[in-house]
Ligand SMILES: NC(=O)c1ccc[n+]([C@@H]2O[C@H](COP(=O)([O-])OP(=O)(O)OC[C@H]3O[C@@H](n4cnc5c(N)ncnc54)[C@H](O)[C@@H]3O)[C@@H](O)[C@H]2O)c1
């Protein structure tokens with residue numbers, strides 16, 4: 283019998299599902315059982331062409347509509363997403379393995395927030411009037427044109443909406459390629475947008491691996507590329523986009539510091555460290571995986587952390603009681619287990635976890651290492667799994683230097699009851715998305731993105747509008763034109 287997660291077809295182009303079984307089959311594996319639940323096919327060159335030409339053709343008429351008209355459609359889509367939250371969350375759980383307890387509150391709901399927020403902003407996208415004596419300049423905020431979105435596998439619904447909603451609000455069209463690991467949810471986003479009244483051709487989803495992404499990025503009709511992925515992929519995609527002088531947004535990886543001073547509330551700091559390491563089984567770009575704890579509270583912090591981590595409920599992700607799911611794939615599980623072995627070999631002290639969980643599926647126990655030093659592999663490389671490194675520190679000055687000693691710069695957090703210190707420290711951390719006495723909040727109203735190797739540009743908030751539009755400036759002369767001859 284066909285699994286309920288099997289989509290009607292692999293691609294969504296020009297307002298309808300489209301199939302082409304000539305493409306490479308992509309199996310969709312449910313991470314909690316290892317069973318194949320669906321199959322999609324990678325886009326053939328004919329499918330890529332169909333998606334790009336339809337998106338190119340549809341964009342101009344969309345940009346001519348008023349922002350209020352465009353926004354109304356996005357807000358209607360947000361309402362539909364919220365009405366279908368349960369069904370979409372179940373699908374997100376099949377796509378990623380993340381527990382339903384999380385997907386019910388963090389995925390379609392976050393996507394709906396983006397559609398609602400950018401739908402609301404669409405009517406307010408105006409230029410300015412700049413007086414020049416008798417003359418004046420006016421500016422117009424215009425769409426970029428045809429945008430490509432490429433997604434990672436940890437938040438398939440959210441990424442499809444975080445890119446699609448601002449792009450459409452500004453009058454662009456989009457071809458979105460989800461990660462080949464989680465191809466299901468973006469198709470539902472496309473379906474819902476069209477049900478809400480989006481004209482055909484404006485939001486298209488095609489499947490495929492890196493080659494399909496590369497074909498999209500290098501196409502001369504494409505004006506902008508927004509990628510969520512790893513730093514190595516980001517470097518390739520950025521270079522390819524630069525060759526065509528295209529706009530880019532790069533939401534990439536991290537190895538973010540979470541700094542806990544000894545005056546912090548220990549329970550809140552432990553909660554922040556759990557949210558910053560074990561949510562989505564650690565598969566979150568902004569995770570604070572280098573937890574610097576001031577020596578005075580180190581043992582108290584570790585004891586409570588081990589106790590609370592022991593309360594994680596590993597199990598069937600579709601059961602709402604489960605609070606911790608599997609890695610997205612067997613490969614990702616093996617990568618994470620490899621890092622855990624490396625941590626042990628390099629002399630870190632294992633506090634809890636440290637192995638594959640004894641159950642079906644790709645589960646790795648939530649793992650904490652203490653006595654981690656800056657040079658250890660687990661403290662330097664992005665693991666993208668539930669492995670927390672706890673490092674000791676003595677002084678504020680020392681911890682700031684060590685926190686910044688990384689190629690990455692996505693996020694950073696500070697826990698302290700001294701607010702002067704909190705702002706002073708955050709002010710010196712090289713990171714794009716920061717937290718004080720909290721971790722991993724990502725509301726649509728706040729800009730999200732990194733500095734250094736972690737990215738270029740910002741998603742969410744009014745900042746995202748700048749990255750999906752451009753400004754035309756028009757000089758208006760009221761008098762005669764003076765010329766040299
Ligand atoms: N900053 C953020 O907002 C954010 C959010 C989620 C995940 N991430 C990062 O994503 C990574 C995990 O996701 P992943 O393993 O799917 O990343 P990945 O880099 O392997 O793949 C990302 C996407 O890029 C595509 N791709 C690969 N090669 C390409 C090429 N040459 N041209 C065009 N597209 C290409 C893939 O098919 C996939 O859709 C982690 O590093 C994580 O930190 C970042």
Ligand SMILES: CCCCC=O
Pocket residue numbers: 436437565566567568722723724
């Ligand atoms: C907390 C925001 C998650 C986006 C990156 O993985």
